[in-house]
Amino acid sequence: MSFAPKKARREKQKAVIGFIGASGSGKTVSALLTAYGMMREAYPDASEEEVWEKIGVADTEHGRSLLYANEQFGEVKVGEFLHIDFDPPYSTERYNDAVQALKNAGCEVVIIDSLSHNWQGEGGIIETHAGMSGNSFQNWGKLSTETTSLIKTLTRNNVHILCTLRTKTEYVVEPNEQGKSAPRKIGTKPVQKDEMEYEFMINFVINAEHLAETTKDNTRLFEGNLVRLNEDVGSKLYKWLELGVDIKAEEAAEKAKEDEERAELAKEIRKLEQISEAHKAKVTEFEYKTKAKVEDFNLLLLERAKSLLETIEAPATEEQTN
Template sequence: MSFEVKKARREKQKLIAGLMGPSGSGKTLSALLIAYGMMREAYPQLSEEEVWAKVGLADTEHKRSLLYFDYQIDDETKVGEFLHINFEPPYTTERYQEAIVALKQAGAEVIVIDSLSHNWQGEGGIVEQHGAMSGNSFQNWGKLAPETTKLVRTLTRNDVHIIATLRTKQEYAMELNEKGKQQPVKIGTKPVQKDEMEYEFMLNFNVDMNHMAKASKDNTHLFGEEEFRITVNDGRRLFRWLELGVDVKAEEAERRAKQAEADEKERQRLLAEIFAAVESDEKKRKELAGLEFKMNEQKVQNFPLNAMRRAHEILTN
């Protein structure tokens, strides 16, 4: 298969974002705020109920995301009835794919996976699968590499915006409190997932116990290096950035529609000329029959255009 060389240009994108942090840092609510902001920006004419119905969440955290229903975001907005899946074990890659497909079919256009860490270190996840394998431990990790490949495909090839939360391994550090005294503070370090998984995201946020986020990877260049609290407006900004590119799919659909229109015009022209050529010429009628070209309007519509061109060339020369 040969390579096709094209000039670089910006295309519309589907968001693939990760929110990483320790338990209680606010990853789930932050993901919902981003998701809602994106859909609010995408559909300004829709009601709150209709916008929230375009947000889906696959919940591996024992339905804890439902605690945010009716949560007041600001003076005008509160968390509405988002689409929800109670994602129970096993946390296999196939089940993550099934959850995303189910939410898409239900109408979700942005999907929160809360959390992606269970695919690695949860019941039925990759670490558990590895532990159940016999033989060489190192070689067994190699046998499980396709699981990561399938998960990346799930995140990148479902044509839907995805925001995934990831737990982090928890450690404690001593920090000064408001009274100037040392106190232990829970911090997140390494995400609970395969080491290379962070590279698959377009945007990564580290969220701390004060609910402050900082972008550790930002292909959008929207968020800089400062810590901030995630709001609905961040989702709005993200959606506008994602929509700035050329809509390649729309372009392709338009190109195909124009081509189909042009093909149909050519088909009708060839058909008229073929009929005219054989109308009073017995020899050409026999040639046409030999080409298995049926003189029937209904069947002609399905006759291959290239074959029609060959018939036209033979009959009009």
């Protein structure tokens, strides 16, 4: 198969974002508010109900996301998003099924809360590996297709994917505001395969104060800053995603332009059917212009107009009357 190089152009993107943090850091709420900001930006004239219907949650956390329905966060009241109670087993196939179900229900943003269960949960990859017989190292190789399939689920479903990931919790002892030593909970590595972080467009790492910094940010919108993840972040993100070239929209616009030109030509041809003998010469001029632009039904209409002109009796012109 030969390759066909072409000039690089940035196209519209679908978000694949990780919300990484320890328990209680606010991953789920951050994802909900970000999703809301994206869809509110996408549908500025839609009702609140319509906007929330564009957001779906695949919930592996025993329905925890439902705790936030109808709760107020700043200026946003969480509405009735679509929800899947995602019970075990947490296999890669079932993650894909959950995303597909929400997509088919009309969701344009899918929140996976959480992706960590696919790695370290009932029926997840670690448990599956533990139950396999034979060489442990070779068994990991056999399971590599699970990660490949999961990456396809995140990147090839043509919906925005926001994933929460748990981190292993550790404590550090440091001076508090009173200058006394006190333990502070921190999150370390996310609970997922190490390479999975590279698949995300943005990785938001959220601390105990519910502020996030990025360890990866392809958008370069948030790098180097601590941000509170809310609807404004979602709005800003959606605008960035929409800055790319939409190839399908370009093709549709080009076709619409051609159709409009053809319609205008057809309209002029129909007018020719009514012209007088004194304007016959214009048919020849118009024929030349038409042939230079189109090759289809407009030429048939032109032939029809010419045929009519040859058979009808032209009315006298104003000049002849005078």
